[in-house]
Amino acid sequence: MNELEIGTVPAEEQCQQVGTPDYDAISAKKECSIYKKYLQRLFPIPPTLEDEVSYCIKSLPHDYGNYYEVAIKFNGENSEAVEFAYNVEAKSPLCWDATAIDELRTLGLIA
Template identity: 40%
Template sequence: MPRQIITIGPVPCEENAAQVGRSDYDKRSRLECQVFKRMLERLHPIPASCPATLVIHSFPHEFGAYREVCVRYDDTDQDATNYAFDLEGDTPAEWDAIARYELIWFERLEALTRAVRKGAMRPDEVPALFQSGQLPALPAGHTFSQLLAAFPL
């Protein structure tokens, strides 16, 4: 089956992304792309029988590889082609409330994990929200402040 790929971006177009060449690029870009991919899947779900998928793809760069979220689709299928071009044309400009929450949650999880590893805190002192290492199931349609009130970080 013929496949095409359209790059969507590493983050929403009006947001700052991790910069290639910086020491934290690999970890930061991986996280940003994962959160952005989940956001796109929430806002633009792929129809069940549509031969398209969202992927995180690495591309070569003179300072190393860089990552972007892409849509891979079967260009002989009209539904898949429509989905890919609709997604490209309707990509969100900013993080939604859930994605903003997820970015902060992952940063907090990393800080807590580092504190436990260094012995600065005991595992039983880690807040319950972070003990499983799994994001909480965040409800759609809430503002960022409503999410923070319901799931304090």
């Protein structure tokens, strides 16, 4: 399976920053979980690609410890799967939507 890293949160939003004094890995994982659900709402995987594409949360090494990121895995030999994955990467949202903001508030990640 091929993989594209999409990000930790939408590009214009604040997130947990590994290496900072207030970094909280549990909160970082929760942010990624909400972002993953957001992407799944915006870009649901078509039934024909369910075995070819999936969203996941990855743990990646950094000089200051591990950080987390949402990625999309896809079968690089299936042109529809490749197109779907690159479309998600290209059109990923810049900001949270109302549903995601409610989830972040419920988990105490924003005021």
